[in-house]
Amino acid sequence: MDEGARGYERFDGRVGEFTSQSEPSWPARATAPAGAPNIVVMLVDDLGFSDLGPFGGEIETPVIDRLADEGWVFTNYRTAPMCSPARAALLTGLNPHRAGFGYVAHIDPGYPGFACELPADAPTLAESLRAGGYATFMVGKWHLTLESRLHDGADRSSWPLQRGFDRYFGAMDGFTSLHHPHRLVQDNSVVDVPEYPEGFFLTDELTDRAIAMIDELRVNDRRKPFFLYYAHTSVHGPIQAKAADIEKYRGRYERGWNALREERFARQRARGIVPPHAALPADPIADGDRIPHWDALTDEERARFARHMEVYAAAVDEIDQSLGRLLARLDELGERENTIVVLASDNGGTAEGGPGGTRSYFSQFGLHGAVPDGWVSDVPRPIEDIGGPRLFGQYPTGWARVSNTPFRSFKGTTYEGGVHAPLVVSWPAGAASAGIRDQFVFVSDLAPTLLELAGVGRPARWNGAEALEIDGSSIVDVLADRSAPGRERQYFECIGRRALVDGDWKAVSPVPPSAAEGAAGGVWELYHLGSDPTETVDRAWQEPDRLRGLAERWRQEAWRNTVFPLDDDGTLHTVRPDTEAALSEPVRLVPFRPPLERFRSARLTVLRSFEVHVDLLLEPGAAGVIVAHGDQGGGYLLALEDGELLLGYNAYGAMRRARAAAPGPGLHEVVLRVRADVGLRWSFAVDVDGAERVRIDDLPMLLGMAPFTGISVGYDYGGPVDWDLHEAHGTFRFDGGRILAVDYLPGERSPEDPTVLRAIAREVQDLVD
Known part of the structure; x- marks a missing residue:
C-alpha cells in the first residue's frame, strides 16, 4: 500500500503486533507513544560486506557479533554506490536522486537529482521522530550540505539542526583526520579548538559526545525516547587508527589478500551468509588486472601493504569498541532492552588507494582528469607512520577486494561490490523471530521501518507543502517472518x-x-x-x-x-553556479580565529595563482606561524623561527623548505606570491618590503581536496603542515609583535582548471522579472 495513504501503525508490544491509527496532524512536537523504543542508527563509512565478524571477517568485532547473535542479519541488503546518496536515502526514505543526491555533496550542476540538498518538502527521519515526541541526536559525518554552504556565513537550512536534530557534533564534510580533525561543528557553530590534546582521537570523542547527549537527556527527562544517528568517519580515507589497536593486528595480514579472501568466503558459506552455490569471482572479472599477485611483491611491498590492512582492521575494531561503550551505557541506564540498534555501511569498500595503496591520500583522491607524467601518488615514508597522525593513507585495491568478498568491484560502481553492504538490526524487546534474513532490502526502506517500529507517523505535509511520497517500504513484516517478501x-x-x-x-x-x-x-x-x-x-x-x-x-x-x-x-563535475563566485573574492582574515572553512579557503587558492599580503609589526625575537593552510596531507605555511623567515611546502607528504634572515623590528609588508604554471605546478616566492627573500619553484600543485585544513592565521591549526615545526613548537602561536592584516588575493585561474561557472544568478533573476 502507498505510504502516503496507509496511515501509520503503532508498536504495541512486539514485532508483528500493531494497532492501526489514522495519521495525526502534527503539532510542533507530540508526545511519543508509551513504551516507544530508543533508536540508534550506526552508519559506517566505506565498510565492505565481509569486514565484520558476522559476515565472515577475521577482524575482532565481539560487540557486533553479539548484536548479530541476538538480532537480524541481512545478507541481501543494498545501498547506494556512494556515501551522500546512501545517507540521503536513509534519512528520507526516498531514492537517492529524488532526495537530491545522485552524487556526493561536492558538485552543484543545477539539476534536481544532483542538487546535493535534501528536499525541503521531504521530512527526514529525525524531523518525523522529533515531531512525534523523540529527542534527536547526531554525532559524526553529515555530508548532506553543499560544500559551498559549509562556511560560517552560509545559509544553514541544510545543516543537521535545521533538518531535525536537537543536538549535533561532528564533521559536516565528507571525512576528516581522526587524529587532527580539519573542522568540527557543534550544533550550528564551528568548535574553536586552538590545539588538540595529546592522544586525541575522533572516534573516541564522538562516542563521548553521544553518551553525553543521552546522559544530559536522562538527567532532565527519564521517559522521552531518543533517536541517535551515529555516523562514523571511519573507515573512509584517510584510514587512521590508534597505535595500540594497530599493534593488536601486527602480523595478521602477512599471508596476503588472496588467502584472506578465500578464508572469508569459506566462513561466509559455512554461516549461510552466501548460498552454497555462490562462486568467488576469479581474476579475469574480479579486477585482477588492478591487483598485483602477492607472491610477486617485494618484501618491502608486502610489509607495507600488510601494514595498510593492519590499520584498516584496527579502525574497524575501534568502531566495534565505540558501539560497545554506547551499549554498556544503555545497560547501565536499564534501556538496552528497548533500544533498536541498526548497524550498516553506506556503500561497498573502496579502491581509491590504487594497486599499491597510498601514503599520500590527497595526491589522487578527488581529482577529476589526468595528472602529468611523473606525478607522485605515494610519497615514500616509513611504514610505521601509516595510520598515525603524520600520514594520510588508503589501503590497496587488493584489500578492498577482500573487504567486498564475495562480490566484484568497489564503491562507486553498480556491481554488487559497490552496493551490497552489511546490515544488522537488534532489538531485544522485539526480537522473538530474529535470525538471518535473505530478503532484498534497500537503504530507503530503513526510515519507514523505524517509524513504524517507533509508532510515529511520517507527516503528510511539511514546510507548507504536501510531503514527497517516499520510495521505501517498511520491512517490519520481514523482521517478524523470515518467509515474508522483500523488495522486488x-x-x-x-x-x-x-x-x-x-x-x-x-x-x-x-x-x-x-x-x-x-x-x-x-x-x-x-x-x-x-x-x-x-x-x-x-x-x-x-x-x-x-x-x-x-x-x-x-x-x-x-x-x-x-x-x-x-x-x-564529466560536466556534472565541472559546471557550477556563478553564485559561488563570491567565495573567490579577496578576503581579510583575522588572527587566532578558527581556520577559514575548507571549501571557502580552496576558492582562494586551488587551481589558480594567488597572493597573500601580510602587514607585520615585529618586536625583537618575534616568532611563530604567520599563516598556514593545509596539514600532513598537503599544505603551505609562512613562519618566523630562530631569527629566520621560513617558507614551508608540504607536497602530499614531501616537505620542501626555504629560509632567509627574518626582518628586524618594525613595520613590514610581507607578500607571498604563488604562480600557477603549466603542468599543474606552482612557484612560491616571498617578498619583504618589496624585495624577494625566498622562493621555491616547480612544486606539484595541491588539488582536489587539498589543502584540506582551511587557512589559519597566527598559528598552525589541527594537522600541522610541517611536522618538524609542530614537534618543536606545537601550533606555534605567533608572539613578539602583531599581525595587523592578512589579505588573500586570488589571481588568474590555472589554464588546467576545467570549472565552468553557469550564470544561475542571472537566469533566476530573469525568471523573477
Missing part, C-alpha cells in the same frame, strides 16, 4: 554507471552510454542473481530480449527518479 525492484546509478535489480535478475551497465546510444543504450550485462549472486556469468547473449526489457525499465525508473542527465562527459 530497485534502480542504481552513479557517474553514468547503471543497474536494475528486478527479482532474480540484474542488468548492469558499467560505463555511461554515449549521447547517440541513449539512456537505455550502451553496454549492458545480465546476471541471474538467484543462481549467480556474485555476477560471474554474463547472460546478455542468451537473453537479449530480457536484457532490453530491463534496460528500458531502468530508463523508466530513471525518469521517475530525476536521474537525468547522466554524467556521460
